[in-house]
Structures are given as structure tokens and as C-alpha cells.
Amino acid sequence: MFGSWHKPSTSSTATAEPGAEQRPAQPKPGTRWPWSLLTGLIILALAALIPLSGDAATLHTWTLILMFAALAQSWNFLGGFTGYASFGNVFFFGVGAYSTGLLILAGRPFWLGVLTGAVVAGLLAFLLGLPVLRLRGHYFAIATLGIAEATRELVAIRNLGGSGGEVELPLPALSDTAFYFLFWLLALACFLLTAYLARSKPGYALIAIRESEETAEAMGIPTYWYKIGAFVLSAVPTALAGGLYAYWSTGFDPPTVFDVGISVEMVLLTVLGGAGTLLGPLISAVLFELLSFQFQISGSTFHNSLLGLTIAIVTIFIPQGLVGLVQEFFRPLAPGMSRRQLLVEGVRRVRRAIAANGV
């Protein structure tokens, strides 16, 4: 990744039409990207080996890790890239779960339910996005939260799928390993989609909206439609995860699949890892979920407090997230710096970032 800075510069004094070759070569934006992509793919490849352990508990833990990796990455499309923090994305999880549950109860195959859930969630995201994405900041967060909460109540009151919205499903025909790989595929798909966004034209539009919506509009970006697109993109994988979860769990109720806690977890994981980064949500899903399970296994009655404390410390000291901090380290300041200079500068900058944010 350092190589591109040392290309010989063919600067000429000619007054001819200036071309890109006439300046010292500079790092291309997204130089980090192949490394992030590679790291992510390695993590996912290693995750694919988990079923070999043969340990049911480990498999269960990692199934959830992959589910949360998919959820956080989906949230990242809108919350991270576009800068619209939804606190109600669990709504789409619930939609996916109920679509799947109800169709299975109606005697349909589970995959039809999961796909239906994704389509329904996509449509709902579009329709809800029309009014809700006219709101900004806190108002958007509150509106999405409200939608999810209202739906949870509604499903319970209407006794959808069973009394109080409780759905009992037959035992799945799939093995736990098969479920594991379905979640794995979903997490992989989300990761590749993020990788595409990180350097594609639509991705630039979303980032521009996050950085300054007014400027983005002035630059010819139809911000409203891109936001709605990001909302739909965020909703569909979330619903797929909900559908898979429904079949896997064999039974669920509104408080489980419309749990605000899941929404919060999507936000937390993304922000802790680095909002708007390729690797952030994936890495933090692995790290923090493992940590969370470790705290639980250790049997302490205050494992949630320990987890909360960890989260508070990370947010206070590195608000740009774990990956954001690493990126800060590698951000090129000037072309042609030696590796040693880069290292010194990187350490200085990271220390400054922590100091500026923390104390």
C-alpha cells in the first residue's frame, strides 16, 4: 500500500495542458480498501471453519455473531455511509421473522417465507422512507424507533400468528450447520456489498450526503432518492436475517424480534467498529459478541455492566471506532514520506485523536 507514493514523478516545466502525470504520484483514495477487503475475507474464511470444531455451543455463539455481523453491516449502509442513524431497524428484522413464520404456518416452504419477508421489508422501507427520510438527525432516529415500537404492540394486539403474537414453528428440516452457513452467506453478501459501496459511485453519493447534504444537492446528487435507496438496502438483509432467525429459533414473539435492544446493538457494533468503514461492523461484531459471551460464561451477575463499561470506554476514547483509529494511523499526510516518518506521524496522530476526544 505504500508503493504508490514512490512512483517517480515526471514533473515538467512545460506550460502545456496539465495532466495527472505531471505531479508526483499520490495515493489513490481507497488505497486501504484492498487490505480491508482482504482482512474481512480472511475473517469470514476463518469463520467458515467454525463448524469443524463440532462443538454445539461454539456453533451457536458464532451463528449469532454472524447474524449480528450481517445486521450491523446492513445498518452501516444508512447509518454509517449516509449518516442517518436509525434506531428502529429491528422493525425489518421483525417483518422478516413474521413473514417467514406466518408462511411456514400456512404450509409454505421456509425459503419462500424468507424471500417474501425481504421483498416486503424492501417495499416497507421505500414507503416509510418517503416521509421519514425528510427528517434529519434526532427526528429521524425517533421516528424509526417509534415505528418499530408501534409495530411490536400492534403485532401483539392483533394476535398475529398466535395469541399475543407468539409464533410456534415446527422443528426445522435444516441442520444447525446449514443454518450457520446461511448466516455466513448473508454476512459475506453484506460485506461484499459494503466493499462495492466503499468505492462505487452510489457509495460516493451516500458519503457526500453524510458529509454535507446541502452541498451534495448542489453538486447534482438527488439526495432524497439515494437516501431511500440506502434505507431499502439496509432493510432487505435485515429482513433476511430475521427470516432465518425465525426458522432457526422455532418460535418467537413480538418482544424478541421487535426488541429495541437489537436496534441498539446494530448501532453500537457499527459505531464501535467504525461507522462508514468496510471492516468496522464485521470486526466489532466478532470482538464484542465474543466478549459479551465471555462475560456471560464467566458467570458474573454483572456481565452486562462489564460490557457496558467496555463500550463506554471505547466510545469515549475512540469515537471514530476501532477501524477509524487504524485508518487515522495510515492516513497519508504528504506524498513521499518515508515509512519511518509515517510511523512517527501515525503514532502522533492517533495519540492526538485519543487525547482530543477523551480528555
Place this chain on the structure above:
Amino acid sequence: MSDVLSPPTASEPAEAGSQQGPQPLLELRGVSKFFDGLPAVKQLDFAVQRGEIVGIIGPNGAGKTTMIGLISGSLPLSSGQIRYRGLDISRLPPHRRAYLGIARTFQVTQPFKGLSVRENVMIGALFGRRGLTQAAAREAAEAVLERVGLAAKAHFRADQLTVADRKRLELARALALEPELLLLDEVMAGLTPTEVEQAIALMRAIHASGVTVLVIEHVMQAIMGLSQRIMVLHQGNKIAEGPPEQVLADQRVIEAYLGERYAREQQSRLGTVRPVSQKEGKEEQG
């Protein structure tokens, strides 16, 4: 106060200093903007011919930036109509107007902070009417950055730039759209006299390449050096319009800027008048 409310008619603003073309590139007809009932721009009639370079001056709070916001579409009109190439664009969202060839800079600079300078400019070429591919947009960005003198800082993150460079970036972003009509909102504020000279030369070059330019500027040196025509706003009203020398000699303009008494005292030094409020730089921003 000498309020000269132009008659709200559909007639062509024939009193404009320039010759009456077949159809103005930009035309404001009876345009008003109220913020919570407070008028920022009142019944404004104003037209710009294709190929013109027009200066807009006025004391702080006169409604200049509001006017840019109305033309670019970031602020909705309260009443009136804005026509561009004879087309009513009053209700078009900003990105559609950018697509039609209207580009603006922001007085309070609003770069995409987390992105590099190059990416900031690239986005203008990537979207909008040019719709270039990423590789082509990157090349276009390099060319524009070279033009405004930011090429050496292309890899900087936008929030690392100095105020003067941020102004350059604003200009570069707007130029990346290859505009037909360029709205410049105080891009020279904070520049040194030498840099102002360079900026004036750059704007002449931009204008010479066929772009119609509307300049808001407090730097009189720039306004006088650039504008073929000047329009003066005061408290949301157009109080004068015409060739630079004529406008600056206008009694109402001097009063608006410096107060009536000062105007009476200083009538002998008309040519060297500079606005008092030059460095405050605060203006209503929608």
C-alpha cells in the same frame, strides 16, 4: 429609506445596464423570501444575460446570500418566479438545477470534510450533467484543481485546509460541474491582495471560457475589476443597478453602505469608498 420597489410585472427589466437580449439566461420575477415573516428579499426583479459577469453588492444582511440560495434552490421561494433559459425552475430541487448548469459556492464553506480534496471535486464531475465515470471524473478533478491552484493539496482531507484553500475548494467543486451559470458567494474573503489578483484573473478566464458569472463580493477591488454590471441590494431591495462607476456614485448606495451623514461628508471621495463591514463576514444563511 429610499425603497425602490420594482413594479411586479412580467415585463422585461429593460432598465438593466446590458442590451436587452432575446431571452435572459436567468430571470428573477418579483421574487420574495420571508424567514418567519421577516423579509430577506422583497419583490426582486433581476435578469442576467448569457455571457455576462454581474456583481452583487450590499451591506451584510442585504439578502445577497439568500438570493443565491433562491437561485440554486437550496431555499424555497416565498413568492415570485425564477426562470432559467426561459424555463420556470422555481420548484425544481437543487440537484435538478445543478443538472441544468447552475453551480454555486457556499459563503460558509461546506466541503465534504472527511473526503480528500480530490474526491470533493470529483463528486461534482461524477454526478450532475457530466455523469463521468470515476476514472474520468478523477482526471477532470485534477484539471480543475490545477486551475484553482489546489493541485498540490489534492490528497489533503478537506478539513485540513486553511480558510483560503477552502474557498478555492468551493470554487473547484462548482467548476467541476462545468456550469453554465456560476454563483460565487464571497470566494475571495480571506485572501491576500496577491491571491485576490490571481482569483480575479482566474474568474476572467472562467468567464472568457463562456460561463455566465454572478459574483457576490465584499472585496471592492474584485467587484470593480470583474463586473460588467453591478446590482446593489439593501435590506432585500434592489436599490441600484448598472455599470460599476455609475452604481458606486449613486447616492442611495453610499447611504446604504456608510450611513447618510458619512455620505454627505465624504462625497468628494466617492471612487475610493469601501464597505465598512468587510471583515464581519456574517450574513443570514438559510
